[in-house]
Amino acid sequence: MKGRRILALAGGVGGGKLARGLAAVLPADELTLVVNTADDFVHLGLHICPDIDSVLYALADLNDPERGWGLAGETWSFMAAMERLKGETWFRLGDRDLATHVLRTQELKTGKSLSDVCAIIARRLGIAHRVMPMSDDPVRSIVETDEGPLDFQDWFVRRQCKPAFRGVTFQGAADARPSAAFREALDEADAVVLTPSNPFVSIDPILALPGVREALRRPGRPVVAVSPIVGGHAVKGPLANMLRELGHEPTALSVAQHYGPLVDGWIVDNVDIGLVPAIERLGHQVRVCNTMMHTLDDKRALAQDALELVLELSAVQVS
Amino acid sequence: MKGRRILALAGGVGGGKLARGLAAVLPADELTLVVNTADDFVHLGLHICPDIDSVLYALADLNDPERGWGLAGETWSFMAAMERLKGETWFRLGDRDLATHVLRTQELKTGKSLSDVCAIIARRLGIAHRVMPMSDDPVRSIVETDEGPLDFQDWFVRRQCKPAFRGVTFQGAADARPSAAFREALDEADAVVLTPSNPFVSIDPILALPGVREALRRPGRPVVAVSPIVGGHAVKGPLANMLRELGHEPTALSVAQHYGPLVDGWIVDNVDIGLVPAIERLGHQVRVCNTMMHTLDDKRALAQDALELVLELSAVQVS
Numbered sequence: 001m002k003g004r005r006i007l008a009l010a011g012g013v014g015g016g017k018l019a020r021g022l023a024a025v026l027p028a029d030e031l032t033l034v035v036n037t038a039d040d041f042v043h044l045g046l047h048i049c050p051d052i053d054s055v056l057y058a059l060a061d062l063n064d065p066e067r068g069w070g071l072a073g074e075t076w077s078f079m080a081a082m083e084r085l086k087g088e089t090w091f092r093l094g095d096r097d098l099a100t101h102v103l104r105t106q107e108l109k110t111g112k113s114l115s116d117v118c119a120i121i122a123r124r125l126g127i128a129h130r131v132m133p134m135s136d137d138p139v140r141s142i143v144e145t146d147e148g149p150l151d152f153q154d155w156f157v158r159r160q161c162k163p164a165f166r167g168v169t170f171q172g173a174a175d176a177r178p179s180a181a182f183r184e185a186l187d188e189a190d191a192v193v194l195t196p197s198n199p200f201v202s203i204d205p206i207l208a209l210p211g212v213r214e215a216l217r218r219p220g221r222p223v224v225a226v227s228p229i230v231g232g233h234a235v236k237g238p239l240a241n242m243l244r245e246l247g248h249e250p251t252a253l254s255v256a257q258h259y260g261p262l263v264d265g266w267i268v269d270n271v272d273i274g275l276v277p278a279i280e281r282l283g284h285q286v287r288v289c290n291t292m293m294h295t296l297d298d299k300r301a302l303a304q305d306a307l308e309l310v311l312e313l314s315a316v317q318v319s
Numbered sequence: 320m321k322g323r324r325i326l327a328l329a330g331g332v333g334g335g336k337l338a339r340g341l342a343a344v345l346p347a348d349e350l351t352l353v354v355n356t357a358d359d360f361v362h363l364g365l366h367i368c369p370d371i372d373s374v375l376y377a378l379a380d381l382n383d384p385e386r387g388w389g390l391a392g393e394t395w396s397f398m399a400a401m402e403r404l405k406g407e408t409w410f411r412l413g414d415r416d417l418a419t420h421v422l423r424t425q426e427l428k429t430g431k432s433l434s435d436v437c438a439i440i441a442r443r444l445g446i447a448h449r450v451m452p453m454s455d456d457p458v459r460s461i462v463e464t465d466e467g468p469l470d471f472q473d474w475f476v477r478r479q480c481k482p483a484f485r486g487v488t489f490q491g492a493a494d495a496r497p498s499a500a501f502r503e504a505l506d507e508a509d510a511v512v513l514t515p516s517n518p519f520v521s522i523d524p525i526l527a528l529p530g531v532r533e534a535l536r537r538p539g540r541p542v543v544a545v546s547p548i549v550g551g552h553a554v555k556g557p558l559a560n561m562l563r564e565l566g567h568e569p570t571a572l573s574v575a576q577h578y579g580p581l582v583d584g585w586i587v588d589n590v591d592i593g594l595v596p597a598i599e600r601l602g603h604q605v606r607v608c609n610t611m612m613h614t615l616d617d618k619r620a621l622a623q624d625a626l627e628l629v630l631e632l633s634a635v636q637v638s
Binding site: 085095100 | 363364365390393394396397398399400401403404405406413414415416417418419421422424425428440443444
């Protein structure tokens with residue numbers, strides 16, 4: 001497969017890590033990263049795109065690896081002052097991170113699209129690869145909980161995922177159009193990679209956009225997914241609990257069942273080798289490797305594994 | 320004079336210092352501070368009120384005495400990140416200070432007036448005295464220079480006052496209404512204090528609001544001014560140069576000539592005792608004392624001097 005153009009769908013942290021790996025092994029014109037925007041929100045008057053920023057910061061090597069979100073070397077004076085002013089402090093905004101939100105809000109106000117603004121910020125951070133929002137139209141995750149529906153950030157940050165997860169709806173998705181870059185990548189990509197982000201609140205919103213599921217399933221174009229569950233745990237975030245609250249085992253198998261026939265090939269961690277037969281019985285090809293991305297080498301290796309699985313599946317599908 | 324209710328007109332730094340002194344010697348219900356808003360502007364999408372903030376920070380003892388503006392203990396991560404993002408950095412916004420601008424912008428967006436927002440911020444900073452904008456309507460200083468007209472902050476910060484000052488106009492002033500608190504103080508105050516702020520760009524905009532000059536000149540109500548020029552220098556800011564560029568000597572006398580019969584009594588610094596006869600010849604009573612406000616005691620003492628001059632003038636006018 002010459003010029004293997006990859007479309008990768010990404011949420012925040014797990015998506016950002018694999019995005020960094022893919023960007024390390026693919027030239028800029030062979031990778032389009034399409035990022036979830038359904039947990040975007042306006043907070044303190046600022047337009048905040050947590051997943052886009054996680055991916056951008058990861059690609060620019062500016063992310064904080066210990067905290068797992070936001071910028072390295074972050075300071076918190078703004079939050080301290082906001083607390084003194086008795087403003088809202090439940091969503092933590094670092095001083096450096098604020099510059100991104102202020103710039104984005106200002107640029108959106110001039111009439112630019114979120115895609116335009118995303119491209120500006122990426123370029124200014126020295127990112128060569130294409131990082132784009134799934135849509136320029138507003139889509140918002142509403143989490144159904146045992147305490148009723150909650151806005152995503154209310155549930156995720158303010159309530160720390162405590163109200164049990166019952167499901168999620170994507171407000172605005174039916175009327176939202178995939179962004180131009182996403183549409184172009186859906187047309188032109190040779191393979192699709194689902195990064196190890198939360199399927200319910202990071203990848204499903206992207207799949208909920210009109211026409212996306214159908215467009216992804218193009219014959220001869222493999223869809224490869226990396227399991228966000230490793231050894232019964234989510235690497236980061238509430239996914240294991242969410243699966244349990246829905247009555248599923250927190251395993252890579254449950255995630256594979258969730259995506260169903262959308263995915264051709266699965267990458268699961270070495271520790272989950274025991275799940276391989278069950279995932280294969282769902283009709284998927286499975287590759288087993290290390291999926292824990294601590295170092296850049298880990299990220300690069302996992303990206304390489306995903307691309308090799310793409311190649312294997314392409315050979316199968318072509319033959 | 321029982322219940323000597325004072326209306327003080329203030330710009331930024333000099334105004335903030337004397338405001339702090341007045342607040343130290345007057346109970347909350349005897350002082351209304353009305354602050355210039357003609358150098359307010361929207362920057363990076365944020366509504367910034369430099370003079371109001373200077374006065375608020377001074378009253379809350381949060382101001383940075385060395386830098387002369389902004390908050391003590393400030394950090395600059397936001398600016399560093401904004402520089403990396405190639406956003407505008409000519410107007411320096413500290414991380415702590417940003418919280419004020421973000422909160423104000425957010426509250427204004429909900430439809431509150433600038434007076435309402437000012438009261439909210441003052442209360443949350445624990446300020447008992449009334450600090451109010453001169454108007455809730457937009458008024459903007461346009462500085463006439465030898466390079467043409469410039470927005471105030473363009474001239475003051477971006478161009479560092481380098482284009483020679485030829486004058487200033489107050490865009491919107493003719494249609495702006497004094498704020499409710501200002502109107503009330505104009506009705507009820509027993510005396511008026513002009514703080515040692517820049518006459519051209521801090522006090523004149525307040526005087527330019529419809530009806531203000533007339534209302535200030537109420538018989539029996541003295542107007543006392545503290546000279547912003549000490550020994551031929553502006554304590555802070557470009558005033559001495561501005562006077563020179565207009566063809567005047569940079570002296571307390573020139574400032575007294577500028578305000579003219581609006582002012583009844585002048586406070587000039589000990590070093591300017593030689594100017595007293597000339598200022599008296601303009602028809603003003605003059606009090607000579609230390610006007611340099613380095614410590615809280617200095618501020619308190621100068622406030623006390625201003626109030627004593629008010630009392631002297633009240634006695635004269637009553638008799």
